[in-house]
Amino acid sequence: QVHLEESGPGLVKPSETLSLTCSVSGGSITDKISYWTWVRQPPGKGLEWIGNVFYTGTTYLKSSLKSRVTMSMDASTNQFSLTLTSVTAADTSVYYCARLFCSAECALDSWGQGMLVTVSS
């Protein structure tokens, strides 16, 4: 397992861009069996997978969010990031970064503590 921590603004205005960073410690984001993942959870609701990024820079994004989402990684700082454009109130959620660890099977074995992002004017 590794330690992950989300950072970024907790309040974003409607139509603006949400940007979050996840700092990873205890492991390298360039390892070849991990996919660095963002998951969100609207208040009182279930988990929604947003997407992940691999060490090659390849991203896999939820189809319904693909037009608004960008994910990237910075090996020099061992961080990866999420950008979500044109936000609305429906994007208000706790945002988690996590590691999808793929040995024989894949699972999200390490999670950040989560960060509440509220979309409001």
Added chain:
Amino acid sequence: EVVMTQSPATLSVSPGERVTLSCRASQSVSINLAWYQQKPGQAPRLLIYGASTRATGIPARFSGSGSGTEFTLTISSLQSEDSAVYYCQQSKDWPPDTFGQGTKVEIK
């Protein structure tokens, strides 16, 4: 897209009782199935991966079974600290973007 369906939505159980949670996939995911536990105000925690392998540090009272489309998470003797929402997730169909809707386990 693989749809994951969990049942029941809510379960109310007395301490010491056996608990069985169900997760069904809309198509075969082989054993590429994980279970997570989420307590209020906390991030999810991995319990089971590969349908039946306990993650590091998970008590032996938690067990997973199944393959293909039908999966079960069993808590052999419910403890008060097991009150939580439990989610399943498949990782066979790539990207692994589908979670079940969750089962809430309450303590009577």
